[in-house]
Amino acid sequence: MSQVGTRGLQLNEKLLFEHSDKGRKGYSLPVLDVPAAQCPSDLAREDIPGFPELSELDVVRHFTRLSTWNYGVDTGCYPLGSCTMKYNPKVNETACRLPGFAGVHPHAPEDLAQGALELMYQLQEDLAEISGLPAVTLQPGAGAHGELAGMLMIRAWHEGRGEKRRKVLIPDTAHGTNPATAALCGYQVVPLASDGVLRAATVAAAMDADVAAIMITNPNTLGLFEGEIGEICRIVHEGGGLVYCDGANLNALLGISRPGDVGIDVMHFNLHKTFATPHGGGGPGAGPVGVTAELAPFLPAPVVVRDATQYRLDFDRPRSVGTLKGFYGHFGVLVRAFAYIRSLGPQGLRRATEMAVLNANYVRARLDPVYHLPFANRSLHEVVFSDRNLGGGCRTLDLAKRLIDYGFHPPTIYFPLVVAGAIMIEPTESESLESLDEFCEAMLSIAEEAESQPELLKEAPRRTRLGRLDETTAARRPRLRWEKSG
């Protein structure tokens, strides 16, 4: 079964459980310094069937090998549109591991957690300044969790005024989680069609006294600024509704335009995207939410406040929508984001946005002659192409897999849904001109290969440990855990 080292230094590795049952141990415990106590037999389990038994080196080698099968930002260019895979500064990792941050218990008395509370308070203030939204909660655990917090606040605000509005407008260029979030808040979703940019007239036609809010992503998922956003906010407000902005693409606006100034009422921040906290293979992220002063009473509890003498957690918020998770937010992620904001300062944040937009436009200009661009508007931090001009019967998926052979993580594919065969590229500001050129040259030569040798695309990737994986069978006959065979 195991063929260690059969491909040069590409090492094979079994599952933990297949190593196991050897009577090894990978831990050490101090000698028990109190009398042993017997757990009543009606409560105690006999065994943990299937659990591994490994030495420390077994474990280290296992996970080290697994890590080599992954592609991260430190490995190379990761132009995933909408995910903002920028470089994650190493100092941020040092910062969140400072013993006074990593070791503080969430039930520690407030006077013994002043450093943590001050950092959270400062971050709330920073995010308020960046967004133009004066009140901020740090509690939500991810962007979608922030959406939930925001939409709950919108509903609470309406109900506080004695209104029971039932509908939420969502344009086709909004993020994928928006409709599910609206549904979780008991709303009915009204989709709006756009021509790449949402038109104020479309919103005016859909607006009525039953609309609670519109959920907009700005810049939208095509990487385009919603140029009529000011007018849209005015129409929604006049109709008695509120405007939610999905802040996933805030990387395009730092220091350029503040959602709060534009007329947005509620917005979440994806700290892991905009403020460079690592994505960790899917998490943890953090999804703070900023709101206008009018909505501040509805923020989830607790909020960090400053008294005359110290910082404290304010739980006494009678109009709050409640608690979204345990404790106060992903503090370790908040420390990283705070460190990033302090590292760059106001000029640096603006510069990051400018270079992110420059990079996206550069990639756009270099690929535009060959790849089909469905919308002609000026792109901000990301650009969406389609597979329409791809030859040899090749599709977006084939292009993505072939990019892997060239040593790049593929862009986001088949999203947004408004573009058939979408290829969504977000290079981010941390990529250099050289790495953008290498990426563009790979994209251009793949377009040529599609014409001349389409099988190279269709059989890709060839240079990875595994070839294309059968996702259909995985869904049809789900095997979601290891089980001992035979």
Add this chain to the structure above:
Amino acid sequence: MRFIPHTPGDVRQMLAVIGAGDVEELFCEVPAALRLQRPLDLPAARSEAELLAELAQLARRNATAETHRLFLGGGAYSHFIPAVVDHLISRSEFYTAYTPYQPEISQGTLQAIFEFQTLICQLTGMDVANASMYDGASACAEAVLMACRATRRARVLLAASLHPDYRATVATYCRYLDVELVEVPFDETGRTDPAALAARMDEGCAALVLGYPNFFGVIEDLAGAARLSAACGARLVAAVQEPLALGLLKSPGELGADIVVGEGQSFGLPLSFGGPYLGFFAARNQDLRNLPGRLVGETVDHQGRRGFVLTLATREQHIRREKATSNICSNQGLCALAATIYLALFGRRGLRELAEHNFAKAAYARERIAALPGFRLPFSGPVFNEFVVEAPLPAVEVLRRVQAQDILGGIPLARWYPRLPQSFVVCVTEQNRREDIDALCAVLSGGAP
């Protein structure tokens, strides 16, 4: 500006290719009226050394197990983290990767999550587990929503002894859905009152949620609750706030739970002032297609070699959007990896041995404190590593006195249970030496009148 590589020459060259005169021109679609006309009002950029000095100063203002003797639990536990855990999760191939949408170059993350799912199933005694959730409280809320979807019922019983954050989070998630939440009181054992439970349990119930152990550290009678819930077709949800207990206690699956959720922080994650932690979510096969969140499944590549992919994504918002099982878009990948590494190190015998240490230390502390004049144990039920103590004075006062001796002696219950003003929860783990426990007892007895 060391995170941004562009030289002035690069910028000029790129603008020429784009056909723009300057960078400003790239923002032409942002109407002038919507532009910020001033720099952001934020502190100036720090050098790396300045930043670390500033942060270290803030960090020093927090109490930790290095500065205080710590007896705090209540949903976050001070356990030793082997050095291996942080070394391995610090490999940037793990922590700088994204959600594994491209399985051919994400097998490391995918296999580790598959292993995580398997370990959670083994530990909880359940059939399937997802790739993790934000934390125990939000996983508990998702379990309630899933039970309502699966049973098409809308009444949920929550034990009053369930972690208050878990109850509050469930209430928030259900705020605008037609779900009725009913509280079930506890009795003098600290367990959910069986008679009160039987009286509230009927064919209209979607779920019953019990802590295992509960917020008082008491081990609930899951088997008894399972009989009641099975009889009326409700889902029994076991919410595990201290998962190390599962190293010693019968698995919720063995006792008849239908859904097991909980907090995984004890498995290798730092306290970190409450997050990021790790929610786990396990269920029986009957609920597979109703599970919220990400799932990793086994499959093969075009040559028949084993590999792993994200699967059953039609449940998610990618395709059906407003019909999605939840709005969750991410998981706690890196935290789940830490837990997987931790569990691999401790394994079958180590987790048991560690759990026995916690059990023995708590038993010793409980006995010692109960013997102090004026102190009593208000609940008689069995406990794992934390327990409630009733002091002769308001708990806040006693704990403040203890704090003056650099001991964080427990969590006062009054904030959530106004009827228990003199009670607090003491947690003892393998990190507390006998002399720490003795010191706590000495200060407590000195603090009594």
